[in-house]
Amino acid sequence: MFYFLPREALKNWLSEISKVHEVFVPVSPSGFGPYEGKLYLEKKTKLSAKEFFLPWREVILKFEARPGALPSPVFFEPVKERIIFGVRPCDAKGLTLIEKVFGEDPFFQKRREKTILLGLLCKEPGRECFGWAMGVNPFAGEGLDALFLEQAEGYLVKLLSPKGEKLFKDQEAFEKVGEEAQNSFKKAEKEFLEKHPKAPALEKLKEADLLKLYEADFWEGLALPCLNCGICTFLCPTCYCFDVQDEVVGLEGERVRLPEACMFELYSRHASGHNPRRSPVARFRNRFMHKFKYFLDEYGEPLCVGCGRCNEECPAGINLWEVIRAMSTL
Amino acid sequence: MIPYPARIERTVVETEDGLLKSFYLRLLDEEASREFSHRPGQFAMLSVLGKGECPIGIASAPSEKLLMFTVFRTGLVTDALHRLPEGTIIGLRGPLGNGYPLEKFKGKNVVLIAGGFAVTTLRATLVYLLEHRADYGEITMIYGARNPGLLLYKPELEAWKKRDDLKLYLTIDREAPGWDGLVGFVPQITEQVAPSGENAVALVCGPPIMIKFTLPVLEKCGFKPEDIYLSLENRMRCGLGLCHHCNVGPFLVCKDGPVITLAELKKLPPEY
Numbered sequence: 089m090f091y092f093l094p095r096e097a098l099k100n101w102l103s104e105i106s107k108v109h110e111v112f113v114p115v116s117p118s119g120f121g122p123y124e125g126k127l128y129l130e131k132k133t134k135l136s137a138k139e140f141f142l143p144w145r146e147v148i149l150k151f152e153a154r155p156g157a158l159p160s161p162v163f164f165e166p167v168k169e170r171i172i173f174g175v176r177p178c179d180a181k182g183l184t185l186i187e188k189v190f191g192e193d194p195f196f197q198k199r200r201e202k203t204i205l206l207g208l209l210c211k212e213p214g215r216e217c218f219g220w221a222m223g224v225n226p227f228a229g230e231g232l233d234a235l236f237l238e239q240a241e242g243y244l245v246k247l248l249s250p251k252g253e254k255l256f257k258d259q260e261a262f263e264k265v266g267e268e269a270q271n272s273f274k275k276a277e278k279e280f281l282e283k284h285p286k287a288p289a290l291e292k293l294k295e296a297d298l299l300k301l302y303e304a305d306f307w308e309g310l311a312l313p314c315l316n317c318g319i320c321t322f323l324c325p326t327c328y329c330f331d332v333q334d335e336v337v338g339l340e341g342e343r344v345r346l347p348e349a350c351m352f353e354l355y356s357r358h359a360s361g362h363n364p365r366r367s368p369v370a371r372f373r374n375r376f377m378h379k380f381k382y383f384l385d386e387y388g389e390p391l392c393v394g395c396g397r398c399n400e401e402c403p404a405g406i407n408l409w410e411v412i413r414a415m416s417t418l
Numbered sequence: 419m420i421p422y423p424a425r426i427e428r429t430v431v432e433t434e435d436g437l438l439k440s441f442y443l444r445l446l447d448e449e450a451s452r453e454f455s456h457r458p459g460q461f462a463m464l465s466v467l468g469k470g471e472c473p474i475g476i477a478s479a480p481s482e483k484l485l486m487f488t489v490f491r492t493g494l495v496t497d498a499l500h501r502l503p504e505g506t507i508i509g510l511r512g513p514l515g516n517g518y519p520l521e522k523f524k525g526k527n528v529v530l531i532a533g534g535f536a537v538t539t540l541r542a543t544l545v546y547l548l549e550h551r552a553d554y555g556e557i558t559m560i561y562g563a564r565n566p567g568l569l570l571y572k573p574e575l576e577a578w579k580k581r582d583d584l585k586l587y588l589t590i591d592r593e594a595p596g597w598d599g600l601v602g603f604v605p606q607i608t609e610q611v612a613p614s615g616e617n618a619v620a621l622v623c624g625p626p627i628m629i630k631f632t633l634p635v636l637e638k639c640g641f642k643p644e645d646i647y648l649s650l651e652n653r654m655r656c657g658l659g660l661c662h663h664c665n666v667g668p669f670l671v672c673k674d675g676p677v678i679t680l681a682e683l684k685k686l687p688p689e690y
Contacts, residue, residue, distance in 0.1 A: 350662070356653050356663065357653060358651070
């Protein structure tokens with residue numbers, strides 16, 4: 089089902105639905121925020137919508153800080169249904185990849201159920217984007233409830249899920265459109281896919297031998313500039329590792345889930361001091377083996393959506409493609 | 419998963435240096451206590467609110483009433499645990515992990531090889547095997563510690579020595595006054611005992627150096643890699659296969675392990 093929204097009507101519509109739902113939009117090149125009139129839609133934001141589902145700090149238990157106290161579980165329950173508008177298709181696809189692992193986690197599930205994701209197709213690929221090479225078809229809108237395609241006069245909206253259909257059923261600002269509009273969408277999709285095919289590297293990676301990849305000698309050279317700073321994991325829409333810490337202030341304690349990066353030395357250090365991945369090279373190798381071999385073998389897709397944020401922000405100038413190329417041409 | 423409250427019913431200092439303590443726990447909720455059912459080889463996350471959690475192998479057999487864990491005092495959480503008096507309530511999340519596939523061992527000879535305090539889950543396994551003695555062939559246990567003071571479960575070892583349906587070999591690394599048993603490292607004793615790999619499985623738990631030298635001995639005795647079982651350890655956080663801390667290549671120790679055969683281990687990258 090397709091709808092059409094005239095360009096001038098977008099902001100009004102966002103204001104209208106803000107009265108009934110909590111609405112989040114990209115407010116600046118940095119990331120998302122509640123809709124208060126400002127909107128940034130030129131390019132994808134630095135932070136993806138990952139934080140709405142895997143928040144930076146998630147309390148899972150509350151307790152009194154004394155020996156023998158019993159914990160009280162905490163379950164986050166979004167008060168109102170949330171709508172996140174302006175999510176890029178690559179970020180939404182990242183969410184479906186995370187869901188393969190977190191599908192049964194109650195915290196992730198509750199947030200997912202109470203959130204409606206409205207996607208926005210990019211006008212053109214960003215400088216470092218390569219989502220199509222990773223098998224992401226932005227026009228398919230995986231993970232989204234509706235997808236907006238910007239055209240000359242306004243936005244063509246494709247509904248993708250029952251949640252999306254329910255939302256748009258009574259929205260007066262949107263008019264239903266017929267076959268001609270659907271065809272223009274399909275044409276845009278066809279043109280895109282012809283110019284941007286999936287990378288053959290993925291098939292080669294599936295067939296590569298795990299231990300041979302692990303013992304390859306290109307890892308040292310590629311990992312040498314890496315500072316193990318973790319920016320790539322922080323910005324990545326598919327990285328999901330978390331740490332669990334007990335935080336105590338005075339007599340009140342909380343057990344929280346925090347973001348964690350496999351690039352840190354503490355990530356795999358045992359209490360005895362032994363560390364299976366003591367060297368920075370080992371940790372660098374582990375991250376890419378996980379994304380492009382272990383996950384690929386288990387789920388058939390790489391744990392990467394080609395958003396290119398890691399390439400843009402890496403302070404050491406490491407380019408993901410060099411790693412993928414080295415891994416797939418072994 | 420939320421930690422179940424559990425009371426420390428009893429603590430026993432197992433070793434002379436005081437670093438190993440056994441905790442006997444009872445789940446507060448009676449229904450949870452009745453329904454808790456684990457397999458030897460599985461572990462649980464012991465939770466000290468305010469400090470954190472640590473994964474500890476379950477050293478009690480499924481039939482025993484209290485859940486027993488033997489904890490080595492080495493880090494933040496284990497140190498806090500050691501300082502708790504009997505009667506304190508801590509948290510427990512479990513059972514986690516895969517445990518030993520004991521059904522596959524029926525009708526076979528079972529060789530348990532333990533070094534140091536890795537004997538904890540093998541104790542659970544041995545108690546279970548002895549309870550179902552008729553299902554298994556010859557049971558051999560080789561258990562070594564650095565010195566007599568570091569042997570765990572000393573009263574039980576005395577009782578097991580007297581049994582005639584179990585071959586128990588206790589050894590210490592170097593001569594010590596008052597010890598008239600075997601002397602030698604576990605791999606050397608294993609070579610002397612030379613259990614046959616014919617229709618047998620070997621369960622090996624111990625420090626990496628001991629495992630490194632014991633495996634060639636087992637190979638010489640005819641054990642196939644699919645019949646040698648090891649137990650991996652790694653830093654953990656969630657214990658549920660989500661946070662990915664404990665991965666050894668594609669293998670998550672908390673979810674796919676900790677028990678793994680040597681055949682499977684050879685396919686994994688050597689990062690453990």
